[in-house]
Amino acid sequence: MTQLFINDQEVDVTPGTSILEACRQNDVDVPYFCYHPELSVAANCRMCLVEVEGWGKPAASCCTPVSEGMKVKTQSETLAKDREMMMEYLLIHHPLDCPVCDQGGSCKLQDYTVEHGASKGRYSEPKRAVINYELGPFVNTCMTRCIHCTRCVRFADEVAGTGDIGVLNRSDHMTIAGIVEGALSSELSGNLPDICPVGALLDKPSHDVSRPWEMTSHSSTCIQCPNGCDISIESRGDQVMRIVPVDGSPEPWICDRGRYVYDAFRSDNRILSPMVRQDGALQSVDWSDAFDRTIDLLKDKKVGILFSSQWSVEGHVAISLMRDALFPDAKVAFDLHRRDMRPFAFEEGLAMTTSQIEAADQVVILGSDLRQRLPLLMQRLRKRGRAGKPVSRIGAMNYRTNMEIGRDALIRPRDWHGVIARAMEQVSELGKTAAGFDAWLGAVSDRHEAGKILADALISDSCALLVGEEIRSHEDAASLIHGVDLLMRACGHAEAGNDGRNLIPEGVNAQVLSAVFADARVSAGDIFAAASAGELDALILIGSDPVGDGLFPSAAKAALQKVPLVQIGSISGEMADYADVQLPAAAYSEIEGTFVNMEGRVRVATNPIKSLGQERPLWKVMMRLIQVMGAEVPVVSLDELRSAVCQHLSALSDAWCVSNQDSALIAPNRNRDAAALPKARTDSFELDVVSRYSMYREGMWARASALLTEAGELNALDDVLVHPDTLAAKGLSAGELVVKSFLGEQCFNIGVREDVTPGVLFIAKRGVAGDLSDVTAASIDGGAV
Amino acid sequence: MSADTVRFSEERLAEIAELVKRYPGPQSALMPVLYMAQEDFGYISMDAQKMIAEVLGLRLMQVREVVTFYTMFKEQPTGKYLLEVCTNAGCMLNGAYELADHMCGTLGIRMGETTPDGLFTIAEVECAGACGGAPVVQVNNIYHEKATPASMDALITQVRADGGVE
Numbered sequence: 049m050t051q052l053f054i055n056d057q058e059v060d061v062t063p064g065t066s067i068l069e070a071c072r073q074n075d076v077d078v079p080y081f082c083y084h085p086e087l088s089v090a091a092n093c094r095m096c097l098v099e100v101e102g103w104g105k106p107a108a109s110c111c112t113p114v115s116e117g118m119k120v121k122t123q124s125e126t127l128a129k130d131r132e133m134m135m136e137y138l139l140i141h142h143p144l145d146c147p148v149c150d151q152g153g154s155c156k157l158q159d160y161t162v163e164h165g166a167s168k169g170r171y172s173e174p175k176r177a178v179i180n181y182e183l184g185p186f187v188n189t190c191m192t193r194c195i196h197c198t199r200c201v202r203f204a205d206e207v208a209g210t211g212d213i214g215v216l217n218r219s220d221h222m223t224i225a226g227i228v229e230g231a232l233s234s235e236l237s238g239n240l241p242d243i244c245p246v247g248a249l250l251d252k253p254s255h256d257v258s259r260p261w262e263m264t265s266h267s268s269t270c271i272q273c274p275n276g277c278d279i280s281i282e283s284r285g286d287q288v289m290r291i292v293p294v295d296g297s298p299e300p301w302i303c304d305r306g307r308y309v310y311d312a313f314r315s316d317n318r319i320l321s322p323m324v325r326q327d328g329a330l331q332s333v334d335w336s337d338a339f340d341r342t343i344d345l346l347k348d349k350k351v352g353i354l355f356s357s358q359w360s361v362e363g364h365v366a367i368s369l370m371r372d373a374l375f376p377d378a379k380v381a382f383d384l385h386r387r388d389m390r391p392f393a394f395e396e397g398l399a400m401t402t403s404q405i406e407a408a409d410q411v412v413i414l415g416s417d418l419r420q421r422l423p424l425l426m427q428r429l430r431k432r433g434r435a436g437k438p439v440s441r442i443g444a445m446n447y448r449t450n451m452e453i454g455r456d457a458l459i460r461p462r463d464w465h466g467v468i469a470r471a472m473e474q475v476s477e478l479g480k481t482a483a484g485f486d487a488w489l490g491a492v493s494d495r496h497e498a499g500k501i502l503a504d505a506l507i508s509d510s511c512a513l514l515v516g517e518e519i520r521s522h523e524d525a526a527s528l529i530h531g532v533d534l535l536m537r538a539c540g541h542a543e544a545g546n547d548g549r550n551l552i553p554e555g556v557n558a559q560v561l562s563a564v565f566a567d568a569r570v571s572a573g574d575i576f577a578a579a580s581a582g583e584l585d586a587l588i589l590i591g592s593d594p595v596g597d598g599l600f601p602s603a604a605k606a607a608l609q610k611v612p613l614v615q616i617g618s619i620s621g622e623m624a625d626y627a628d629v630q631l632p633a634a635a636y637s638e639i640e641g642t643f644v645n646m647e648g649r650v651r652v653a654t655n656p657i658k659s660l661g662q663e664r665p666l667w668k669v670m671m672r673l674i675q676v677m678g679a680e681v682p683v684v685s686l687d688e689l690r691s692a693v694c695q696h697l698s699a700l701s702d703a704w705c706v707s708n709q710d711s712a713l714i715a716p717n718r719n720r721d722a723a724a725l726p727k728a729r730t731d732s733f734e735l736d737v738v739s740r741y742s743m744y745r746e747g748m749w750a751r752a753s754a755l756l757t758e759a760g761e762l763n764a765l766d767d768v769l770v771h772p773d774t775l776a777a778k779g780l781s782a783g784e785l786v787v788k789s790f791l792g793e794q795c796f797n798i799g800v801r802e803d804v805t806p807g808v809l810f811i812a813k814r815g816v817a818g819d820l821s822d823v824t825a826a827s828i829d830g831g832a833v
Numbered sequence: 834m835s836a837d838t839v840r841f842s843e844e845r846l847a848e849i850a851e852l853v854k855r856y857p858g859p860q861s862a863l864m865p866v867l868y869m870a871q872e873d874f875g876y877i878s879m880d881a882q883k884m885i886a887e888v889l890g891l892r893l894m895q896v897r898e899v900v901t902f903y904t905m906f907k908e909q910p911t912g913k914y915l916l917e918v919c920t921n922a923g924c925m926l927n928g929a930y931e932l933a934d935h936m937c938g939t940l941g942i943r944m945g946e947t948t949p950d951g952l953f954t955i956a957e958v959e960c961a962g963a964c965g966g967a968p969v970v971q972v973n974n975i976y977h978e979k980a981t982p983a984s985m986d987a988l989i990t991q992v993r994a995d996g997g998v999e
């Protein structure tokens with residue numbers, strides 16, 4: 049530790065810390081603009097000047113490291129004068145238009161002017177004006193207000209990895225500009241207005257709508273991806289105005305999906321009152337009429353229950369209580385993305401925290417479009433890349449990452465067995481093996497060279513495998529995961545403390561769900577098949593949209609046409625076409641509730657915003673349903689419900705004691721005996737089907753958001769993509785082509801892209817080609833039907 | 834011209850490959866490569882910048898920042914003679930603005946424009962780094978220090994008389 053004195057106070061900080069950081073850590077106020085704890089140090093605003101005893105001139109504290117015994121002064125007459133001059137300089141060209149600027153009220157320039165500036169400027173010559181530029185649908189620019197701190201430039205370089213903002217010209221002509229008109233190709237672009245210390249970059253969707261001091265902030269958790277970021281939902285009255293990241297949480301950023309999904313809260317797609325289908329259309333009714341109809345449809349019937357992982361833990365346990373009370377034999381499904389329901393050797397959830405992943409010796413991404421799925425983990429990997437640490441990847445598409453991937457292999461999903469087998473052989477040669485290698489290897493005849501990348505990474509001391517959707521949704525997922533598990537055991541990456549087996553889940557609460565529903569869980573596909581086969585009388589759907597999302601859209605459609613649907617949720621999705629009854633449940637912005645993210649971090653939301661309509665927290669809807677159906681209500685308060693939760697997961701009880709928010713991480717399930725062996729393929733379709741996850745399109749909330757939909761259109765690809773060689777091999781060219789699969793023959797607009805593995809049919813635009821998501825293999829044939 | 838048509842010749846590319854070896858990284862070779870581009874193409878169009886970014890493995894923005902920072906790099910075609918008048922503090926105090934106005938008058942064009950015969954372009958630049966000789970006018974790569982309306986008129990007349998031949 050280095051000891052120094054700040055304003056005569058003795059403080060200790062880690063050697064190498066900057067004076068500014070030392071001050072921040074010790075709650076000493078030093079003004080600054082260009083410094084940002086998450087970005088590199090540019091030291092160009094000169095606002096952070098301090099005095100160091102014995103130095104002839106003031107020092108820029110952000111770029112001056114502390115030294116032993118240093119005596120720092122942050123307040124003096126000279127400094128006051130210096131700061132006043134800096135402010136005068138920064139304001140020379142500023143339009144001084146605070147009354148019409150959205151930043152007003154939360155602007156550093158404004159605050160520091162009041163604190164450090166002179167009350168009157170001396171500059172009376174003409175001011176310059178700067179042309180604004182286009183930064184996409186989320187960021188508004190007013191560049192005359194820019195003070196050239198370059199935070200945005202460093203953000204684009206270092207965090208977003210796009211490097212498309214820069215400093216053009218110099219001196220009096222200097223401007224900050226984007227590279228291409230109309231495009232900011234980052235999934236993190238919404239953070240730019242947050243880091244701009246002035247009103248140059250502003251949030252476009254909420255532009256000119258409200259002022260910072262009118263907002264009430266509600267802390268909550270984003271459920272739009274398994275990262276489950278801390279968010280602050282800012283509302284004016286009952287209206288959500290924006291969503292922003294929370295200071296002091298593990299990530300200082302949030303992604304555009306989580307941020308701009310908020311306009312879905314007030315979209316027409318919300319279910320805000322009980323609805324019942326009458327004369328072919330859904331009509332708003334009161335709760336008792338809706339329950340009457342529900343009783344007709346469900347009482348003494350055989351039902352299938354399908355729900356979304358996006359509810360709070362309390363909601364999930366309430367669903368399980370409802371099932372136990374009313375339909376004890378009913379099968380439940382909550383994952384629309386899993387085909388293989390055999391237990392996985394390591395279940396969904398991360399064994400490591402994202403910061404541990406960032407620090408690991410090796411990181412290998414196995415079949416995942418991380419930038420779209422987990423933009424914040426991707427951002428961590430970029431940080432890791434900047435520090436010179438390798439990231440390798442194996443997968444079906446050269447997904448864009450905005451970083452340099454060290455070793456990269458394109459494979460088809462059917463090659464995974466060969467990849468794992470190749471890796472097993474290589475590590476065995478080095479004497480690393482595990483009981484089970486022989487049986488596994490014996491069942492696979494292929495070997496794929498990409499296995500070398502995996503094996504090479506496994507040799508390191510710490511290796512984080514990020515096992516993604518291409519494996520998780522594989523038909524033979526259990527055996528692949530068993531194979532990976534064996535590899536990790538053989539190489540010593542399966543022990544507590546060095547466990548690198550991370551299976552990226554589809555949504556939040558994965559660890560809780562596999563614990564609570566372990567036995568009752570089936571594949572969503574099975575439930576639809578049972579319904580279509582006439583084995584079920586009705587479906588209960590609690591907050592998911594199996595037609596718009598997931599791997600079973602065709603099966604879901606067939607089932608929904610056959611049996612009545614009771615939908616309980618906050619938002620309709622495409623289910624309004626099928627539902628006979630809709631019961632409104634509160635959105636995640638409107639509840640007190642607990643969420644567990646992919647790392648096992650527990651987050652409790654405590655100050656919800658008011659419900660927009662008649663929706664109630666899901667657990668209350670479940671209890672009320674139990675009551676009207678004539679069974680005994682198991683819990684009557686949130687506290688009772690939480691004690692019920694603790695029977696499943698004692699780890700959660702800590703999280704609810706107010707004093708102890710930092711409870712232990714909830715570990716993902718491990719099934720030591722899950723020893724599934726590889727299965728041989730049975731179909732003869734030559735292409736493997738992989739569907740794209742688009743952060744702007746996936747999930748009912750995103751589709752109901754006009755803002756995300758607009759961004760999604762900017763990022764749209766052709767409906768279906770293949771590698772040019774795939775078509776060339778058949779003498780075909782891009783355009784309308786027939787695709788054959790188990791679903792029969794369908795015609796699609798097929799485009800080509802070098803990024804796709806030859807032999808893979810990549811469904812780029814779900815919805816148009818969504819039905820193909822049901823299949824894992826297909827073939828392309830001739831011209832249009 | 835598109836990024837496909839603005840191309841360095843094979844010899845140039847070989848020269849660049851050699852050059853890059855002398856530096857710790859390709860980014861350091863950007864300045865000399867920009868000079869080459871300007872020499873080969875006359876000016877550095879956006880397409881040329883894209884091509885250079887590709888050749889050196891840089892981001893387009895990294896190239897753009899350098900091109901726009903230095904007034905020596907031209908993004909637009911210029912006349913055969915580029916008259917760059919420094920109007921920064923030192924030169925301004927020594928009459929640069931009056932000089933620039935006078936030159937515009939002689940040439941019959943406005944600041945930043947090119948004469949219809951394609952001979953002259955006049956531009957304003959920030960400190961040319963020769964303040965001791967203020968006011969400074971840079972004509973292509975030659976500095977004219979302590980320039981006066983008369984000396985500049987003479988230069989322009991001379992060039993016109995020669996018909997642009999050097």
Ligand code: SF4
Pocket residue numbers: 193194195196197198199200201224243244245246248249
């Ligand atoms: S736009 Fe904002 S963040 Fe970017 S340089 Fe200007 S003031 Fe800084």
Ligand code: SF4
Pocket residue numbers: 270271272273274275276277302303304305306307422423424
């Ligand atoms: S990264 Fe995931 S959890 Fe975080 S804001 Fe984005 S969608 Fe929400």
Ligand code: FES
Pocket residue numbers: 080081082083090091092093094095096097108109110111
């Ligand atoms: S914060 Fe130190 S110079 Fe800007």
Ligand code: FES
Pocket residue numbers: 919920921922923924925959960961962963964965967968969
């Ligand atoms: S001010 Fe003109 S050369 Fe420096």
